Amino acid sequence: MNDTTRATQWIGQSVERLEDPPLVTGRGRFAGDINFSRQLHMRIVRSNHAHGKILSIDTSAAKAVLGVVAVWTAADITDIGPIDFREGPIEKLAPYRQPVLATDKVRYVGDPVAAVFAEDPYVAEDAADLVTMEIEELPPLLDARDAPGEFSPGKDTEATVLYQGYGDVEAVFRDAPHIVELKLTSGRHSGVPLECRGALGRYDASRDQLELHGAAKVPHRNKELIARMLNRPPSSVNCFESHVGGGFGIRGEIYPEDILVCAAALKLERPVKWIEDRREHLIAANHSRNQHHHIRAACNDDGEILAIDDVIHHDNGAYVRTHATRVAMMTCGVLPGPYRVPGAYRAVCHFRLTNKTPAATYRAPGRFETTFVRERLVDAIAHQLNLDPIAVRKRNAVTVDEMPFKRPLEALGEEIHFDSGDYHKLLDQVLEYVEWDKLNADLAARRANGEMVGVGLVMFVEKAGLGPVDGVRIQVDTSGIVEVITGGASIGQGFETVMAQVAAETLGTDYKKMRVIHGQTDRIEHGIGAHASRATVMTASATREAALLVRAKALDVAAELLQAPVDTLDIVDGEVVRRDRPGGPSISLGKIAAALSNTSKTLGGRDPGLSADGYFHVEHQVYPYGNHLAVVKVDPDTGGVQVLRYVIGYDIGRAINPMLVKGQISGGFAQGLGGALLEEFTYNERGDPLAVTFADYLLPSLRETPDVEIILTQDYPSPLNPLGIKGAGESGINGVGGAIASAIDNAIGIPGAVTELPVTPQRLKAILDARLKGRIHG
Amino acid sequence: MTDKLDIILNLNGRDHSIRVEPRKTLVDAIREDCGLTGTHIGCEHGVCGACTVILDGETVRSCLMFAVQAQGKTIRTVEGLADGKTLHPLQRAFMAHHGLQCGFCTPGFLMLAANTLEQHPDIDDEELREVLSSNLCRCTGYQNVVKAVRAAADEMRNPAKNPAN
Numbered sequence: 022m023n024d025t026t027r028a029t030q031w032i033g034q035s036v037e038r039l040e041d042p043p044l045v046t047g048r049g050r051f052a053g054d055i056n057f058s059r060q061l062h063m064r065i066v067r068s069n070h071a072h073g074k075i076l077s078i079d080t081s082a083a084k085a086v087l088g089v090v091a092v093w094t095a096a097d098i099t100d101i102g103p104i105d106f107r108e109g110p111i112e113k114l115a116p117y118r119q120p121v122l123a124t125d126k127v128r129y130v131g132d133p134v135a136a137v138f139a140e141d142p143y144v145a146e147d148a149a150d151l152v153t154m155e156i157e158e159l160p161p162l163l164d165a166r167d168a169p170g171e172f173s174p175g176k177d178t179e180a181t182v183l184y185q186g187y188g189d190v191e192a193v194f195r196d197a198p199h200i201v202e203l204k205l206t207s208g209r210h211s212g213v214p215l216e217c218r219g220a221l222g223r224y225d226a227s228r229d230q231l232e233l234h235g236a237a238k239v240p241h242r243n244k245e246l247i248a249r250m251l252n253r254p255p256s257s258v259n260c261f262e263s264h265v266g267g268g269f270g271i272r273g274e275i276y277p278e279d280i281l282v283c284a285a286a287l288k289l290e291r292p293v294k295w296i297e298d299r300r301e302h303l304i305a306a307n308h309s310r311n312q313h314h315h316i317r318a319a320c321n322d323d324g325e326i327l328a329i330d331d332v333i334h335h336d337n338g339a340y341v342r343t344h345a346t347r348v349a350m351m352t353c354g355v356l357p358g359p360y361r362v363p364g365a366y367r368a369v370c371h372f373r374l375t376n377k378t379p380a381a382t383y384r385a386p387g388r389f390e391t392t393f394v395r396e397r398l399v400d401a402i403a404h405q406l407n408l409d410p411i412a413v414r415k416r417n418a419v420t421v422d423e424m425p426f427k428r429p430l431e432a433l434g435e436e437i438h439f440d441s442g443d444y445h446k447l448l449d450q451v452l453e454y455v456e457w458d459k460l461n462a463d464l465a466a467r468r469a470n471g472e473m474v475g476v477g478l479v480m481f482v483e484k485a486g487l488g489p490v491d492g493v494r495i496q497v498d499t500s501g502i503v504e505v506i507t508g509g510a511s512i513g514q515g516f517e518t519v520m521a522q523v524a525a526e527t528l529g530t531d532y533k534k535m536r537v538i539h540g541q542t543d544r545i546e547h548g549i550g551a552h553a554s555r556a557t558v559m560t561a562s563a564t565r566e567a568a569l570l571v572r573a574k575a576l577d578v579a580a581e582l583l584q585a586p587v588d589t590l591d592i593v594d595g596e597v598v599r600r601d602r603p604g605g606p607s608i609s610l611g612k613i614a615a616a617l618s619n620t621s622k623t624l625g626g627r628d629p630g631l632s633a634d635g636y637f638h639v640e641h642q643v644y645p646y647g648n649h650l651a652v653v654k655v656d657p658d659t660g661g662v663q664v665l666r667y668v669i670g671y672d673i674g675r676a677i678n679p680m681l682v683k684g685q686i687s688g689g690f691a692q693g694l695g696g697a698l699l700e701e702f703t704y705n706e707r708g709d710p711l712a713v714t715f716a717d718y719l720l721p722s723l724r725e726t727p728d729v730e731i732i733l734t735q736d737y738p739s740p741l742n743p744l745g746i747k748g749a750g751e752s753g754i755n756g757v758g759g760a761i762a763s764a765i766d767n768a769i770g771i772p773g774a775v776t777e778l779p780v781t782p783q784r785l786k787a788i789l790d791a792r793l794k795g796r797i798h799g
Numbered sequence: 800m801t802d803k804l805d806i807i808l809n810l811n812g813r814d815h816s817i818r819v820e821p822r823k824t825l826v827d828a829i830r831e832d833c834g835l836t837g838t839h840i841g842c843e844h845g846v847c848g849a850c851t852v853i854l855d856g857e858t859v860r861s862c863l864m865f866a867v868q869a870q871g872k873t874i875r876t877v878e879g880l881a882d883g884k885t886l887h888p889l890q891r892a893f894m895a896h897h898g899l900q901c902g903f904c905t906p907g908f909l910m911l912a913a914n915t916l917e918q919h920p921d922i923d924d925e926e927l928r929e930v931l932s933s934n935l936c937r938c939t940g941y942q943n944v945v946k947a948v949r950a951a952a953d954e955m956r957n958p959a960k961n962p963a964n
Binding site: 037051054264512722726 | 895897940
């Protein structure tokens with residue numbers, strides 16, 4: 022099923038991006054750059070209390086402000102239900118969905134309570150300050166490990182308990198020679214794109230069309246969701262994606278504000294624009310990652326992991342949003358990673374709500390957390406059994422002979438089937454690249470000289486290419502420009518360039534003569550979008566299918582026009598030429614398109630247009646894999662951690678554009694670095710968020726971010742798609758927490774010291790101080 | 800607060816006559832009243848640098864100034880960086896070295912780097928990293944941003960190598 026060995030012109034080339042010219046000249050079009058005539062500006066009034074009963078809301082002063090057109094509370098939109106799940110109704114979780122505006126209770130600081138609509142954004146903000154509310158405070162629930170409280174009458178805050186597993190866990194643990202046990206916490210952080218969210222609703226009564234502009238990530242899915250929530254036929258709703266200033270999983274989901282601009286556009290009969298500010302973003306857009314794991318492993322003397330038993334408390338914040346339990350369920354399924362775990366496995370996840378910002382997916386959801394947990398566990402096994410940590414990894418990692426490897430656990434509703442790969446080979450490549458023994462000896466020598474330096478390594482398996490199907494329409498216009506109309510989405514990752522490269526390769530044209538369409542629900546009926554590292558695997562494969570059909574049609578027409586057998590023809594630089602007669606007659610794709618116009622005499626019995634629809638179906642996701650290696654230096658006085666060196670080994674199957682793949686990896690790494698050392702949404706005991714500006718929520722700057730050394734291999738193209746693609750988006754972030762934690766342990770000489778991310782200077786200083794006290798008193 | 804003032808903003812060599820409230824930030828005036836939306840708003844408290852413009856030869860955060868304070872000064876934004884259709888070496892280098900992904904922070908980085916290289920053409924790597932640490936990017940991990948700025952700096956010092964000349 023693979024055609025990876027053929028020589029290529031565009032696939033595999035690090036060509037410049039089609040996206041860049043408008044973006045470097047200030048001609049991009051982000052949500053905030055879109056304006057419609059007579060638009061209103063929306064400002065949300067948010068709860069300042071983490072938990073409380075709404076006794077009253079007074080909007081009279083706000084309504085009296087000149088320029089204010091309307092002020093809504095929940096009472097004004099009783100016809101609109103809570104934010105629904107993307108994948109459709111889930112009865113058990115339905116009571117935990119977020120109302121568009123808070124009804125009887127507020128459940129986190131930032132919970133939308135009212136919406137002000139005004140002629141000017143400054144006036145909207147002034148008026149929002151005049152909305153007052155009486156709240157009867159209730160005690161906030163802030164730790165998912167605490168006993169559940171009441172969510173609503175008859176419903177407690179443990180929304181559900183999830184389970185994945187196999188085998189007889191009790192029996193394996195009873196008979197195992199060693200049991201290793203750890204308690205670990207992954208902190209609360211999130212994607213935090215540089216562009217805050219934005220949404221514009223517009224209603225065209227003349228055509229009965231409702232439009233959402235500023236859509237991202239999953240526009241086609243959101244069209245369906247908006248239609249469902251506003252009780253409109255889907256054919257009367259369209260979503261439009263423009264430039265998106267970073268996605269990372271959190272941007273582009275349907276939030277209360279998206280529904281409000283749509284509902285207001287309908288009811289107020291004017292376009293409505295909402296642009297989030299940074300404080301709002303940090304308290305209102307999805308958080309992620311916050312989990313507590315109590316994990317045990319049953320092992321043999323040689324470090325073989327026979328069974329794993331994990332009890333997880335997943336802190337989902339105040340509500341269950343569009344993703345439902347996706348992150349928690351994924352956590353349960355992917356935790357074993359590259360390791361065999363032959364005896365038994367059990368993950369029980371208490372999916373709990375707290376009085377904090379609701380949580381959902383962030384780049385590598387469930388994998389950043391579980392790689393940290395799993396690799397901490399492997400390090401602990403090595404330490405407890407006095408084994409080499411690399412040897413323990415090799416003892417447990419699935420081998421190339423076991424591929425494809427099936428495991429009775431699921432990820433995103435599919436049973437996990439590792440499609441291909443040699444985890445041992447890549448690990449050896451990374452170890453050889455860094456000269457592992459020498460590196461360890463050098464670091465040991467530096468430690469002997471009083472420096473706190475150390476190295477850590479993790480193995481991981483990613484997942485990518487979520488199906489089940491993607492479709493692409495390709496049409497060539499009479500000037501020879503090729504339109505590639507996809508149901509995909511671009512969140513800044515280079516989507517247009519990658520699709521253009523694949524289309525150009527197949528068609529025989531210049532990739533720059535492409536116009537790649539994404540995120541426009543009125544241009545193509547079906548689409549899933551850009552998440553789960555699916556765009557290149559699924560949409561590029563569909564692009565290839567459509568391009569093959571267009572190519573066949575072009576050659577068929579050219580054969581007639583050039584009076585030559587089809588098998589003598591090729592397409593070179595957009596011209597159909599005779600392979601057997603270089604310099605002979607040729608015809609351009611534009612002219613072929615003209616010959617296929619609906620009034621053309623050469624059309625014959627064909628359907629008009631040089632165009633075709635191509636679909637690509639898959640049954641399973643693909644599983645790329647890799648290693649992260651960190652070298653760190655700890656400052657014993659401050660607890661600060663400097664990453665001296667970072668190496669990522671990754672087998673991508675096949676890279677369409679290696680420059681973009683490496684860009685994904687280094688960018689993901691920087692985000693992971695934030696989650697490992699800097700970024701944390703903290704709260705005080707009243708549930709007030711303490712990280713509400715970029716001065717409190719610390720994104721890594723260049724100063725903290727070393728260059729990543731990337732070993733990008735293409736040894737195992739996926740057998741599951743014709744191009745062998747495996748996906749790149751989440752590989753750079755996956756192992757950062759785990760690798761840095763391990764390196765810090767090594768640097769400070771305390772195995773298992775790091776049990777919580779992020780390892781802030783305060784946390785690490787406390788660890789170092791505790792050891793010092795132990796020494797003094799011990 | 801809502802009494803509006805008539806002011807003139809000079810952006811990229813062109814005067815814009817606008818009427819704004821005294822409290823209107825410079826970035827809002829540039830974007831909304833002058834229609835130049837290349838300057839972006841990332842945090843509104845001066846940390847991220849997406850709104851960086853060059854004002855009388857200094858890089859400033861246009862979210863931390865009022866429009867009225869910029870009257871009588873010359874302001875350069877990303878829209879003025881290219882010379883007609885000829886891109887600035889920094890713009891070309893960001894494309895060649897994949898120094899941008901979503902592109903939201905890019906105008907701020909371009910203006911920060913442009914002003915830095917104009918004033919310190921011989922800046923060394925360490926100083927350059929220090930300067931570029933003042934803006935935030937969430938997509939690239941910075942290494943290609945540094946590569947791009949370094950390449951542009953080299954080209955600007957040796958214009959003979961400029962492929963566009």
